[in-house]
Amino acid sequence: MIELEGLTKRYxxxxxxxxxxxxxRPGIVTGFLGPNGAGKSTTMRMLLGLDNPTAGxxxxxxxxxxxxxxxxxxxxxxxxxxxxxGGRSAFNHLLxxxxxxxxxxxxxxxxxxxxxxxxxxxxxxxxxxxxxGQRLGIAGALLGDPEILMFDEPVNxxxxxxxxxxxxxxxxxxxxxxxxxxxxxxxxxxxLTADHLVVIGQGRLLADTSMADFIRQNSRSYVxxxxxxxxxxxxxxxxxxxxxxxAGGGTLEVDGTxxxxxxELAAQHRLVLHELSPQxxxxxxxxxxxxxxxxxxxxxxxxxxxxxxxxxxxxxGGPPPGQAPGQAPGQAPGQGWGSGWQQxxxxx
Amino acid sequence: xxxxxxxxxxQAQxxxxQAPAPQAAPQPQQAYAGxxxxxxxxxxxxxxxxxxxxxxxxxxxxxxxxxxxxxxxIPIKKTNLGHALASxxxxxxxxxxTVWTLSIFLLLVIGIGLLAVANTQADDYRDVPFTVxxxxxxxxxxxxxxTLGVLVTSSEYGTGMIxxxxxxxxxxxxxxxxKALIFFAVAFVASAGSILLxxxxxxxxxxxxxAGDVPWAGTVLKGGxxxxxxxxxxxxxxxxxxxxxxxxxTMLGVVLVPAILPGFLxxxxxxxxxxxxxxxxxxxxxxxxxxxxDGIDSSTGTSQLVxxxxxxxxxxxxxxxxxxxxxx
Ligand SMILES: Nc1ncnc2c1ncn2[C@@H]1O[C@H](COP(=O)(O)OP(=O)(O)O)[C@@H](O)[C@H]1O
Ligand SMILES: [Mg+2]
Numbered sequence: 001m002i003e004l005e006g007l008t009k010r011y012x013x014x015x016x017x018x019x020x021x022x023x024x025r026p027g028i029v030t031g032f033l034g035p036n037g038a039g040k041s042t043t044m045r046m047l048l049g050l051d052n053p054t055a056g057x058x059x060x061x062x063x064x065x066x067x068x069x070x071x072x073x074x075x076x077x078x079x080x081x082x083x084x085x086g087g088r089s090a091f092n093h094l095l096x097x098x099x100x101x102x103x104x105x106x107x108x109x110x111x112x113x114x115x116x117x118x119x120x121x122x123x124x125x126x127x128x129x130x131x132x133g134q135r136l137g138i139a140g141a142l143l144g145d146p147e148i149l150m151f152d153e154p155v156n157x158x159x160x161x162x163x164x165x166x167x168x169x170x171x172x173x174x175x176x177x178x179x180x181x182x183x184x185x186x187x188x189x190x191x192l193t194a195d196h197l198v199v200i201g202q203g204r205l206l207a208d209t210s211m212a213d214f215i216r217q218n219s220r221s222y223v224x225x226x227x228x229x230x231x232x233x234x235x236x237x238x239x240x241x242x243x244x245x246x247a248g249g250g251t252l253e254v255d256g257t258x259x260x261x262x263x264e265l266a267a268q269h270r271l272v273l274h275e276l277s278p279q280x281x282x283x284x285x286x287x288x289x290x291x292x293x294x295x296x297x298x299x300x301x302x303x304x305x306x307x308x309x310x311x312x313x314x315x316x317g318g319p320p321p322g323q324a325p326g327q328a329p330g331q332a333p334g335q336g337w338g339s340g341w342q343q344x345x346x347x348x
Numbered sequence: 349x350x351x352x353x354x355x356x357x358x359q360a361q362x363x364x365x366q367a368p369a370p371q372a373a374p375q376p377q378q379a380y381a382g383x384x385x386x387x388x389x390x391x392x393x394x395x396x397x398x399x400x401x402x403x404x405x406x407x408x409x410x411x412x413x414x415x416x417x418x419x420x421x422i423p424i425k426k427t428n429l430g431h432a433l434a435s436x437x438x439x440x441x442x443x444x445x446t447v448w449t450l451s452i453f454l455l456l457v458i459g460i461g462l463l464a465v466a467n468t469q470a471d472d473y474r475d476v477p478f479t480v481x482x483x484x485x486x487x488x489x490x491x492x493x494x495t496l497g498v499l500v501t502s503s504e505y506g507t508g509m510i511x512x513x514x515x516x517x518x519x520x521x522x523x524x525x526x527k528a529l530i531f532f533a534v535a536f537v538a539s540a541g542s543i544l545l546x547x548x549x550x551x552x553x554x555x556x557x558x559a560g561d562v563p564w565a566g567t568v569l570k571g572g573x574x575x576x577x578x579x580x581x582x583x584x585x586x587x588x589x590x591x592x593x594x595x596x597x598t599m600l601g602v603v604l605v606p607a608i609l610p611g612f613l614x615x616x617x618x619x620x621x622x623x624x625x626x627x628x629x630x631x632x633x634x635x636x637x638x639x640x641x642d643g644i645d646s647s648t649g650t651s652q653l654v655x656x657x658x659x660x661x662x663x664x665x666x667x668x669x670x671x672x673x674x675x676x
Contacts (some may be wrong), residue, residue, distance in 0.1 A: 026418070049518050050511055051675040066518040069426045077515050083508040085443060092442035100435035100516045102425040140512065147418040177418040 001026055001179060002047060002148065006056035009042050009203075016042045018203035019056065024181045026147070029174045031194025031211070032183040035291050039203040040183040041079070044152050048077055060148065072101040072144030078151045081133035086126025090117055090136050093125060097140055111139040116165075130157030138166070148179040155189055167193050187287035191215070201291040218286035223259045225252040226275035227266070236269050237262070251275070432517060432526035440530055445499055450534070453492035454542055457485035461546035470558040473550065476640055477564030479571065482546035483639040486539070487632055490575045490603065493535050497582030498595040500531050505590035510676050520671045524587060528580055528664065535579045540572025562640065566648065570638045574653055577660045578603070578631060584663035588670055606630035629655055 002024035009017040017039040024030045034040050045051040047058050049065035060068065060075060068074050084093050094108045112118045115135040120128070125136060134157055141149055151170070155163045170193050174180045184190050190197060190211070197214050199207040207214070227233045230250065237244050237254070242262070244252040254262060259278050266273050425431075440446050464481035473480070501524070504510040517523050547564050581602070586595040606626040613623030627633060629652055636642070637649035 045511070045675075048511075048515050050514055052673065068518060071427075071518055072516050079511055079515070080508055083512045085439075085503060085507045085509045087443040087445060088439070089442065092438060096435045096438040096442070097512065097516050099438055100431050100513075101427055102431050 001061055002058070002181060003060075003062075004043070004047075004056070004058045007043065007046060007053055007058050008055040009039070009046060009051060010054040015203050017046070017053075020200065020203070020205050021056075022198050022205060022208045024179055024198075025196070026179040027174060027177050028195035029170050029180040029182060029193050030196045030198060031190035032181060032198050032200070033187060033190050033194075033287065034183075034185065034200040034206075036185055037202075038185075038200045038291070040185075040200065041152055042203075043200075044077070044079060044150060044181075044183065047150070048075075048079070070101055070144070072097065072103065072146065074144070074146055075148040075150065076141030076144055076146040077149075078134070078137040078141045078154055080152065081130060081137045081157065084125050084133070084136065087124055089122050089124055090128075090139075091121040093136065094139055094143060098143055101144055103144055107143060107145075111142045114142060115139040131159055131162050134158055135162070138169075146178070149173055149181070151180075151182045153183055153185070155184070155186075187284045188282075191283050199287070199290060206290055214286075215283065218281070218283055220255065220281040220286075222279050222281070223254045223257065223262055224275060224277050224279050225254065225262065225273065226250055227252075227271060227273050229271050232269070233266065233271050233273075236265055236271065240265055253279070427517065427519075429522055429526060432522045433530060435517075436523075436526040436530040440500060440534060443503075445503075446496060449492045449496045449499075450538055453489045453496075453538060456489040456492070457482055457539070457542040458545060460485035460488070461542070462549060465546065465550045465553055468550075468554065470554040470556045473554055473559040473562070475560055475562065477547070477562045477567050478550040478554070478559075479543050479547035479564045479567045480639050480641065481550055482543040482571065483635060483641065485546075486543070486571060486575055486635055489539075489542075490578055490631065490635075491600070493539065493575050493579035494582040494599045494603070495596055496535070497531055497579035498586035498592055498599060500527050500583050500586065502586035502590055502592040502595050505676070506592055514676055521668055524668060524671055527587075528583055531583055532576055532580055535576035536572050539575045540568050543568045543571050567639050570649060570653055571635065574631075574635060574638055574649070574656060577653075577656050581656070581660045581663050584660070584667040587667040588663075603631045607632045628652075631656075 004020050004022055007017055007020040008015070020039075020043060032040055032043070042051065046053050047060070047065065058064075065071065065075075088096075090112065091108060094111065095105065097103075098105065098108050109118070109121075112121050115138050117132065117135055117139060120132070125133065128136065134154060138151070138154065141151065149170075151166075154166050154170075158166060170180050170182060174195070182193065194211050197207065197209055197211050198205070224247070225233065225244065230252070233252070234244055242254055242257050242265075244254050247253045259276050263273070263276055266276075461481040461484070464484055468481070504513055513523060514520055547568060551559075551564075578599075582595065582599045585598055586592070589595045589598065607630040610623035610627040610630075613619040613626065634649055634652035634656065637647055637652055640648060
């Protein structure tokens with residue numbers, strides 16, 4: 001159990017982590033999601049006592065990290081695959097870690113085997129690929145067989161087989177009753193591994209919700225329409241109590257009504273349709289929408305990404321359900337913080 | 349050390365009803381192996397839990413939650429300085445740069461020493477100790493110990509290893525203490541050992557009536573202590589500056605500037621005194637005094653050694669003070 005309370009970190013003017021309060025519970029995989037520069041790594045460093053918080057507090061089972069007498073047996077962390085001396089062999093790297101916590105040497109061989117690095121145990125870490133470095137870092141995290149595991153962007157640099165492996169590893173670790181806290185900037189990755197989701201943007205808490213709730217609220221399915229008789233189509237839909245939303249490029253989007261019913265309506269009124277297609281909004285889109293205002297490093301290419309498309313949407317029916325965007329962060333989970341994503345946004 | 353932990357079957361079950369059952373058992377190769385193999389095979393195929401009514405435990409009740417939590421079969425040991433020393437010893441001997449710098453050091457002291465022994469006669473040792481041939485190698489060799497001292501601390505910052513180290517050992521002062529102790533032991537054994545070797549060679553080759561009977565045991569200890577402390581000073585500087593090149597440059601300045609500057613300071617009346625002190629106490633002259641190059645009546649470099657002890661102590665204390673509060 002990891003508890004953060006009002007955790008804040010300032011680097012000069014820059015607020016990297018802003019008043020974070022949440023809890024990471026045992027027995028599940030908690031995903032820590034946020035765009036690049038959101039403050040995930042900084043939060044994790046504070047958790048490990050590496051960086052001092054400017055304000056607030058973080059405790060592990062009620063204790064500060066520095067109070068842990070046997071830290072590796074308590075919490076294993078993968079921070080940065082490069083956090084090792086390149087001139088040291090994989091075995092010696094793990095051995096010096098093991099010795100510092102009184103962990104038997106045999107355990108080093110075990111974790112090397114677990115991560116599949118036995119064959120290169122005597123090789124220097126600097127010759128390792130990013131994925132191999134990642135595996136070595138994970139071996140270090142598993143060394144003390146800890147009840148809490150923390151991984152900062154563990155799938156970075158892994159090949160598909162490696163990604164598959166680490167997903168299963170995290171799930172099985174959590175299934176053993178361990179606390180697993182894993183960060184990522186990829187919603188799709190989280191959707192596959194996490195049971196609980198903590199989203200931050202620019203250091204602020206944006207969401208703290210179960211994955212199931214997030215999916216339920218954000219995997220919106222809708223129907224996309226294009227028609228040369230747009231005005232008449234809108235009238236017809238309106239008369240039937242169907243709300244259409246203009247989605248740019250001359251397309252309309254309809255929520256909550258199947259393509260069959262819309263097609264039949266159009267046929268009844270002899271309307272020409274150029275497109276009538278069922279669509280599924282991705283979780284990635286929902287995530288981008290959620291963090292749109294807090295993304296730090298925008299690409300300035302002039303193309304329409306999914307987030308931009310959503311942002312450019314203007315309403316043309318009644319007000320869509322859901323909350324206004326830009327809600328105060330840190331609201332209780334499950335209050336539909338993400339359901340406002342289909343609302344119009346002012347600029348980008 | 350410890351027996352391999354035994355599998356603990358009950359832990360294979362997910363503790364929280366809402367934890368999703370893994371779709372499949374993790375691949376065998378990736379089994380959370382050995383001790384952790386418990387959830388492997390059939391047990392990993394946890395039957396889907398009945399429709400979960402379960403709200404997660406209230407956050408405040410972490411004690412309660414912990415009752416279900418995973419407990420490791422690896423025995424818990426309170427970590428102490430002994431663990432840190434073992435770890436630092438592994439670190440220092442498992443990188444090639446250590447081995448190289450120490451080899452070069454030994455080569456310089458012993459190699460140059462042997463050359464000097466071969467080119468001297470017994471009456472050359474009338475007024476100086478038999479360890480003097482080691483002095484020439486030490487003047488160059490001290491650079492190796494300085495480099496090694498800096499690398500012991502700063503290379504961890506350069507590579508990012510320091511985060512891994514402090515995660516494993518959050519008691520940072522213990523890590524620095526272990527580094528300093530291990531480094532000092534290595535440096536002292538290498539330097540005193542090589543000085544002793546050179547002294548034995550010289551006395552073996554040249555002892556006789558023409559050679560004086562200048563005592564030389566003290567030069568082995570003091571000479572070894574002086575260059576080892578210089579290395580510890582470098583280690584402390586490396587820990588404070590966290591940057592290898594910067595720390596090595598700083599240390600070269602510490603060694604060379606007081607040896608060069610007196611020549612300039614002597615030009616002006618007002619700085620003459622300072623220049624003389626520098627000439628007296630710079631690292632090269634200090635070593636010369638310890639090895640009694642100036643003859644039997646000169647001082648034995650004790651005050652020079654004391655000055656270095658004081659400077660090193662101040663640097664080490666500062667390094668400890670800076671260590672705890674800074675971010676890494
Ligand atoms: N040591 C530091 N000094 C100054 N700024 C920092 C430092 N570490 C992180 N930051 C800044 O804090 C913000 C959060 O960074 P980080 O925690 O690495 O984000 P993430 O891991 O989510 O990508 C970034 O804007 C980054 O530039
Ligand atoms: Mg990061």
